[in-house]
Amino acid sequence: MKRLFDLVMALIAAAFLGLPIxxxxxxxxxxxxxPALYWSDRVGRQNRIFKMPKFRSMRVDTPAVATHLLENPDQWLTPIGSFLRKSSLDELPQLWSIIKGDMSFVGPRPALFNQHDLIALRTENGVHELLPGLTGWAQINGRDELPIPHKVQLDTEYLQRRSLLLDIRILWMTALKVLKREGVAH
Structure with missing residues (x-):
């Protein structure tokens, strides 16, 4: 049921958002x-690596690490990078990953391939069994501001409580947070 929901909603969203994209x-x-797109190596279900597209908000010579690990992240942003990130417009190409089946609308955000601490904690808690999501329980409860152990705790809570109704609630709350631009570091 979740896969059908994801596929139908992603196709509708892609058609509706085609011009803005x-x-x-x-x-x-x-x-x-x-290029307009940046293809990031991300960790998916069962810790398999997949290529996740985003609109490029950072310069092409930016090191491939989580933004919070950069000494001065703002120096790497493109002229419209900050706007893309704060508005979450950089995430729109991930509709492709949902259509392809590498991602879901709701699940834990896919870790970067080199976020070994996050990957290990998620695996220890069984979270690696889930498809990563465009948004998730951790995103609506802190987004970029959460320390990794707390993020994994919320991902684990989602694993235990997941349902279509919870997914719809998370999508609704995500829309509100994106409109308010809450919880975005850069």
């Missing part, structure tokens, strides 16, 4: 060197 892609290309 093209506009953002053009804006990225016009304001910085390099």
């Amino acid at each position: 093209l506009i953002v892609a053009l804006a990225v290309k016009l304001t910085s060197a390099g």
Whole structure:
């Protein structure tokens, strides 16, 4: 049921957001060197690596580490990078990952391939059994501000409580947080 929900909603969203996606892609290309999309190696279900697309908000020469690990993250942002991140427009290409089946609308956010502490804690708690999500229980309860152990605690809580109704609640709360631009570090 969840896969059918994800597929139908992703196809509807892609059709509805087609023009804004093209506009953002053009804006990225016009304001910085390099491709509009950045394909990030992420950890999916069963700790398998997959390529997750995002609109590029960082320069092409940015080190491949979590943003919070960069000494001065702002120096790596493209001219529209901060706006893309705060508005979550950089996440729109992930509809492709949902259609493809690498992601769901709701689940734990996919870890970077080199976030070994996060991956290990999620595996220890069984969270690696879930498809990663565009949003999740941890995102609506702190997003970028959460320390890893607390994030995994919330991911584990989602694993234990997951249901279609909870997913709909998380999607609704995500929409509200994105509109308010809450919990985004950069």
